[in-house]
Each structure stands twice: as C-alpha cells, then as structure tokens.
Amino acid sequence: MAYIGLLSLLAVMLGLSVILISLNWLLGPKKKEPYKTYPYECGVPLYDDTAQTTFHQGYYILGLLLLLFDIEVAYLFPWAVVYNFLGVFGFIEVFLFLVILTLGLVYAWKKEALDWQFDLESL
C-alpha cells in the first residue's frame, strides 16, 4: 500500500499512451501515397540512400572523455560538501582519486586522443 502512488502513476502513463495512440490510429485518415515518407532532397531522387555515413573517430573519443571527466567532477561534489569533516584523510584520499584519473588523462594525451589538427587530405 505504500507504493500505491507509484502504481497509479504507472497505470495512468500506460493508459494514456495506449489511448492516445489508438485513438490516433482509429480516427486518423489513412491515405497511402507512394512518396509520402520519401526524404526530401530538393525534389529529386536521392543519390545516396542514407545520410548516415562514417564520421571521424575523434568526435566519439572526445565525447567519451567528456563523460568520464564529468562524472569525476560529479564525484567531487559530495566530497566538497563534507570536506571539513574529513580533514587530512579526505584530502589524501581525493588526491589519490584525482591522481588516478589524471593518469588516465595523461594516457589519453600521449595516445593522441586529444589531437584535433587533422590535415584536410586525411579526412
């Protein structure tokens, strides 16, 4: 009974989604046009079927590094709140934590994950 609120939220969510989608499907017009979902590329047929192609790996790696260091910073927030209480022990522990993560940054640096000057030709 303590979770009755959660259950009712779940029921409303599910019910609402089901009702809305089924109403749309029932009452909406159904006209099948051959080129209705065809992507618009200035009115002519597509040359390339898909615009999803490969992209430079650097974007992915940079996003990954951002995620990791962002979470590292997120871990520093609770520590900052109780810093006074933890004293020297807290300092040394977080120092070790940051050292380990900085070693990770040094690794990424040395392995050229942060190099963004590519020649135009190599793209």
Add this chain to the structure above:
Amino acid sequence: MQASEKTLNEIKLRIPYVEVKKDKLISIVYVQKELLINTLKTIKEDFGFKLFIDHSVIDTLEAQNRFEAFYILYNVDTKERIVVKTKTEHSLPSIERLWFAGKWAEREAYDMFGIHYEGHEHLVRAFMWDTYSYFPLRKDFPLQGYENVELPSLNETVFGDNLTGTMNYRRTHTYVPTLKDLEYTEKNRIKKKAQVVLNWGPLHPGTHGTMWFLFDLEGERVVQTDVILGQLHRGVEKLAEHEPYQQFLVYTDRMDYISALCSNQAWTVAVERLLGIEDIVPLKAKYIRTMMSELQRINSHLLWLGTYALDLGALTIFLYAFKEREKIMDIIEGITGARLTISYTRIGGVRMDLPEGALEVIESFIKFFPKELKDWEKILSRNRIWLKRNKDVGVLTKEDIFFYGLTGAVARGSGVFYDIRKLEPYDAYGMVDFDVPLGENGDCYDRYLVRVEEMRQSVRIIEQCVQKLKTMSKNEPFMAESQDPKKLRLTLDGIGLKVPAGEVYSSGENPRGELGFYINSKGGLKPYRVKIRPGSFYNLCVYPHLMENRYVADAVTILASLDPVVGEIDR
C-alpha cells in the same frame, strides 16, 4: 571587330591548309575535321585568340558532311574576332584540352545534334535527361516533338472519355521524364568518390534558379561537383527557326528575365547588323535604347546585390535593394508598359517615344541613387564578416578567364578588360563617357566591388543620355525609315521583314556577361539557325573548378558572385 585581312593572311601563311574568307560581318577560317585541333591550337597560342566565345553546330541537311561546326574566338589585345568552321558527318574531336568551356559547349551540341566528340571526358547530355533518345535541334525533328505518350489530365480523370467543346484536345503528349530517368541522369553525372553525394537540387532557394548541383562531400568539404542543367530548357533555339525576326524578340525577354531590355537590345542590334541598317537607326532611338539598357543594368545589379547579401545573411540589403528596384521598375513600366518581359526595342528603333515627364523622373532617380549606394557600401564593403566570406574565395586568374570563356563582371573582376560596350560599341555607347572598373585579385570580393562600381558608371551614362535626350525635340523619329520599302520593310510589327542571306555574330554586354547571337540566315522571313551565346552558361562552367576543396558554405558565395540566371543558361 572581325579579324582583319592582315591577321587572316598571316594565318593562311602559317597554316597553309586552311581557307580564309572575310566579308563585312564575319571572318571565317575553314579547316578539315582532322586538322581542327592543330589549327585551333595555333590560332589560340600563336595568334592570341585566347578567349573562347562559343561553339556550336548547324544542321545543313546536305548529303555529305551534314553538320557544320563553328568555333568563335576572340583576341582581347587586338580586339579581333574569328570564326573557325569545319564540316563533319557525325563526330568531331573534342577541344576540352584547349578550353574547358568547350566541354560544356560540346555537351550541348551532343545533346541537341547528336555529334559525338572524341576525347571528351564525360560526354553526357546538357539539357535533356540521359535516357532521352532524340536530338531536338536537327532539322528532321519536328517542332512539336514526337507525341507518343498518353498522359491523362485532370479533365480525363474526372469526365472520362466524353470531352466536348474546348476540352476536345489531342491526348497524346511528348515523353515526360519520370523519377527513374532523373535518377539515372543523376547517377550518370557523377561517380561518387567520397563520403556522401548531396543534391543541391533544382528546388532550392539558394541556387538562384532551378539549377541542379551534385556535391560529392567529405564531411563539409566538397571533393567534386557537377551541374545538371535543363530544368528550364524551353527549346528557344528550335523555336527561333520558325519565327520571324521581329517575333523572336519576345523570346529574348524570357531568356534572361532579369535584364530583359539588354537582351532585347542585343538581339535588335544583331539583326540590324545583319541587315546593315545600323546607320539609319535614328539617334534618339539609340540614346533611348542605351538609357533603358543602363536602367535595366542597375535593376539587375540591384537584384544581384540583394540576393547575394540575402544568401550570406545580410537581410537588410535585400530590402533596400528591392526598394530601389521598385522605383526603377515603375519608371520602366511608365515608359515601356511592362515590368519584367519588356520587348521595347524594335528592329530599327524603339516601340514608342518616351512619355512626358519620363526624363524628369529618371533624373530625380539618379540624383538620389548614388547616395543610397554609398550608404549600402558602408554596411558591406568594410564589414568584417563580408570580407571574411568573400576575400580569397573563388579566385580566378587571367588564364582561367580565357580557359573557361568567362565574360562580364566575372572577367573584369580578374583584371581582364573585356567590355563589349567599349570593345565593340553599339547604339550610343560610343558617344557617352564611362569607365570600366577592373578588379585585382579575381575573388568574390572584387567581383562585388566591380558590380557596385558598374552601377555608378551606369548612373553616369544615364545622366549623359538624359542630357542629350533633353536637347532632342519631341518630333524626332524613334523608328528607322527604310529607303526602299519594297526591299526592306521596317515596321513596328516587323511583319514581312526579309533578311538577306549571311551570317553574323553580334553580342551585347548584359549585366550577366556577354549575350551573343550567332544568326545564320539563308534569306527569307525566318532565320536558319540562331545560336544564343549566353553569358551565364559559360560563367557557370567554372563552378566545378572553383568548388573543389572548398566548404559547402562557399558554394552559395561563389554561385552568387558568378550571378547566373537559369533562363539564360537553359534557354
């Protein structure tokens, strides 16, 4: 001017196997097909005829060597023009190595006549879709085309088979291209080398008309690009063979619809040169034609400036430019009766005299216009963003101008003094003072400055024309009177105007470039072959070269600075 006797004799001395001919209108060098390339090379390199003007083919319907091909070249230093002609049955060597513009001209000749060019790198059709099986400009292709397809219209789908009254028309049509044809054309035009091929397609507000570009992109960098034309192809050259000379004037409006009066003037001058009546056109008509042409030039350059700034993001200039354009178009409407498709000139003069008050209105316009122009230049010319986007973008060297056959402001932006108004004066241009601005670097910024300065020079010309016209009385004739009405009928409607046999190439300085007309007449009311040399067509052929290794953002800048109009490109 036509190439002089001296030049022709030198050519004959150097290349003994050609024949030369010169008459008042045109200087021709006849050569055999096999020796064509060598001849052209010699004429280009040793005699300095570096600028490529035009190339096309005439279908002479003779039993042997049916097609007669002509190449028009120009020497900028000595101001001479020469025509090289050859005859062939069905194929020609390609002049792609000598002039790149020839590649596009050859595509058009292949498309229209079916001439096969040996050595051409990628011979595809210029205007028709690639699966089209006919060659329209041949003389055995009927004017209405081959109607062999049933395409039901809305009337048939609604009313079925019983169509009466005005709806009782022929139901068969000529073939209309389907999406499959378009797809085949598109895939045939470019072979993908990089990441993705994007259509900067016909229906796009940034392409200045319905041009179809294909970009082979690597990220945002363009690796190769090509253009598919023909979305606005109306078969004007085919129609010209069936229209009397005066009647063809209305087609010239609709080709370059932004600078209609200039095109009208170019056609009229061409026919007058062919008839030989340039001297009897009254002075008033010449001044009126010059003045109207210059007004139209300002009009066209304002449109160019407005859309150029609009494409790059300076929206205010668009509104300012169009405000001034409204004033000009009101003036033109008051004088000629139309805003866009004007057809004001007639062979021998103009349609009607200037109405009362026209000159005062024009004077008041040109009093305030240069101040407006100075204000706009304050916004744009020293603007950091404008400079960053236009400086060193799309640089053309002098050699490029000759190689790609570029004319107009594009040529002048690179420092080549090529202005038909000065080199081959027609109408009143020989009698007015004006300067021709030349650029230094040949980038987009220089072209912009050249065109803005041209607007100022146009104001100068108009001022002088207005002064001169004020001194002429109201009763001066505006239309030429023919001395011998039986031999040469010059009327306002042009019915019955017979033109003697001959050929001429005459061009006018459109705001876009050089609009040239090559008229081949065999006597009679209608021309035998009209080849229109559009400035925008050859200006556009440098686009793939300029876009290599540039980013997509420069595509808009470069295209706008070349100032194309699709009606003229596709005809």
Add this chain to the structure above:
Amino acid sequence: MDIRLLLGSTNLYEFKYLMPELSVFFGAFVLFLLDIVMKSSETKKRIFLWISIIFLAVSIFSFSYSRVYFKDVFSGTYTIDTLGMFSKIFEIVLTLLVLPFLHTYMNRKNTFYYEVYYITFLSLLGMMTLSSSYNLIVIYVSLEMVSISFYIMTALFRGSFISKEGAYKYLIIGGISIIIALYGAAFMYAASKSLDIRAIMSSYNNTNAVYLIVGMILFLLAFAIKIGIIPFHFWLPDAYTAAPTPITGFMASAGKLAFFIPLLRLMPYVNQHLYSSWMISVSILAAVTMIIGNALALVQSDIKRLLAYSSIAHSGYILSVLSSNSSMGLKAAIYFVFVYSIMGLGAFLVLSVLEQSEVWDNQIKNIGGLYRNTGFLSISFAMFLFALLGIPPTVGFVGKALVFLGLAIKDIYWLGFVLILATAISTGYYVRLVVLMFMKDVEIHFRPKYDILENVSIGLLVMFTFLLGMFPFVLWNGISNISEFLFKIANLR
C-alpha cells in the same frame, strides 16, 4: 575524522598478506608508466614482455612471505586461505604461460598493443581479489575489474570488425550480468543486513527466506552468465571467436577459474533449507548446458568457435557437481575447474600458434593432415583434445570421473547420465578433429613459425596434462584438504 583513528582502523600492516596482489598492481603501474614514457619500438616490446614475466615471478615468490593458512584480513572483507592461494598461484602461472603467445601473436598479426600487458595485469589483480573474498562489495568490484579488462582485450584486434562486434556483445551482456549480481546482492543484504556471504547464508530464518533464496539464485545467475551457462551463453562464442586467440585462452582458463571461485565459496554454506532451490536451479542449468553446449559444438565448422562451445559444455560439467551438497562434490568441482583451465588454455594456445601463418583460417576442413606439417603442435593439440574429451591417462579423465563420483555420492544419478550422454556427444567432434589431423591427407601446406617461449609453454601444459593425469593425487591431496576445511568452517556456523 582523526587521521590516527583512521590509520588505526585501516590495518595497514595487514597489507603484508597481500604481497602477491601488490606486486601485480605495482607491475601494472610500472608498465603503464613505461607505455606513456617510451616511444614504441622493438626494444620496447621486448622490455614489456620481460618486465611482465619478472613481475609475475616476483608475485609467485612473494607467496612465501606470509605463511598463514586461514585468516580474515581487513575486517572480514578479505580472506587468506588455501583455496585462495591455490587459485591465485594457478592464475599467475596461467598468465605467465600466455604472455609469450601474446607477444608473437600480436607481432605476426600486426596488431601490437602495449595496453594488453598492463590490462592483463589488472585483470589478473581482479581475478586474485575475486578468488579471495567473501564480501559482496569486493566480489562485485573485482568482477567488474576482470570483466572490463576482458572487454577491452577482446577488442584489441586492429582493423577487424568482428573483434569489435564480439567485444560489444560481451560488453552489453556483461553489463547485464553485473546488474543481476547487484540485484542479487541487494536482496541478500536486505535479507540479512550483512555483506559477508558466510553471514548471509547463515542468517536463514522464516521471514527472510524468500529474499535470501531470490538473492542467492540471482547471484548464481550473474556468475552463470559469466561462465557461459546456456541460456545465457549468447555472448560467449562471439566474444571468444572475436578476441585474439591468446586472449581467448586467457579468458577461457584463468577467467573461468576466477569466475567459478565465488560459486565454490558459496556452495558449502547452502544449508538444508536452501538446498532444494539451489539444487534444482543448478542441476537444470548444468544439464541443459551440457547437452546443448555439446550439441552446438558438434555442428561448428570453425575450430575456435568449437572450442568456445566446448568451454561452455565444461562449465556445465563443473556446475553440475555443485548441485550435490557434499564435500566430495566440492572437491570434484575444484579439481575439475583447475584441470580444465590447463586443458582449455593448451587448446587455445596451440590454435594461436597455428593462426600466425597466413594460410590458416581456423576451418575444420583445412585441419586435415596437420601431422605432416607440424608434429609437435598436432601431437599437443591431440593431447589437449583427448584431455577435454576425458580419455585416460590424461587429467581430463580424472576430472570427469571425480565429477561423476561427486554426483553419485548424493544419488543425483540423472545428472550423471546426462554427463555421460554429453561426453558421448562431445566424442563426435573431438575425435573427428584428431582423426582429421592424423589420418587424412594434407589440405594446406604451411610451416608454423617456432618461438622458443611458446614451445616451452605448450610443452609445460602438455606435461601437466599428462603427468597430472598419471599422478592425480599430486593435486588431489591439496584440494581434498581445502574442501574438507571449507565444509568444516561452514558447518561450524
């Protein structure tokens, strides 16, 4: 918090019992710094190999530093006992045997990554801590450490999409297993308010029975995913095929060993109340795995994939005997898991030597006549295959016999029949490989390149397989004592 209080409670002096782990960790650190500082060259590769071997040797020798047989250090989160020591020594030795193969394999295939060395070290560290703890948190963290290192190492095959695909599958399904482990740990903690497996399993009472059982089964499931029990095995053939073969060998031997240890630690504490649920789930899973694992291996055409499926089947064998709640069962399980790691590693390592020639593509139809090309490798491969099959006098036979004995002691005869049936099915593919190697005509001609360290490793493994099969009591006595000891401790609670 006062620093003295903290230092007093951290038991820093207890680190001396962790010397092996510390030397491995220190080795990983040194290798990492070397990788950053040095420029890549041939000498760097050799330095890495030899430094790794040196640190592993140091680690083995540091076992003699602390002579203790049973001790709970770090306030109960870490346990030093003989099972832990045995498994740690085994893991280190297996890593030592794999290292030379890594070097030559990566060189030949032009996919040299210096990271493999220190990631192997870190996974070894994870395996060592996984093998010696009863604390749920330490188990979880070590499990993650081992798993993440494995994900990385699976993908370290330059330019091969298959490798990345296998690593991706491993990552996703490994993530699921971690989640299930956490879920089980949450239930177990909720049931007993303690994080130590011994305390949890002994805190059975009527109110928390449900939570305890659910937690235990989920915990079992998490490790079942990791060791490749059907129907959770879907990542295993792809990951094993995708990884570079020495890494596969490492994963199949030391990894499987490490993943089994918590289950082996859990088993003595399953008391009679929990026994029914434990027995039903374990036996059904094991039966299904044995049958289907072998049946799937029968239809494979790729040798590496076949060995992966055989490793699935062997997990089934080991798991089956865990369903018998007796000391004999535990002995059989521990014995078989150690022994399987030797045999499994040997098979994969032979394959990794063969793969170094360009003409070898791991297909069964090309294995014909291997004897003509290379005597040593084909004989050792045959040895390992017979061991996997369970033919005397190899050690695999002893392991299977002990498993059968463990099942029979507790009257779980049906599982014994399934075991025999599964072994019969497995005969099909093992014997076929051996027959093809020795009796058919040569399909492809090639000369595998010989490297002295590799040959020494393979030779050692063959020797172990043979000798331990001939003299099983060498290992048996120690394991027997371990198992008796664990059961005694469990029953004391």
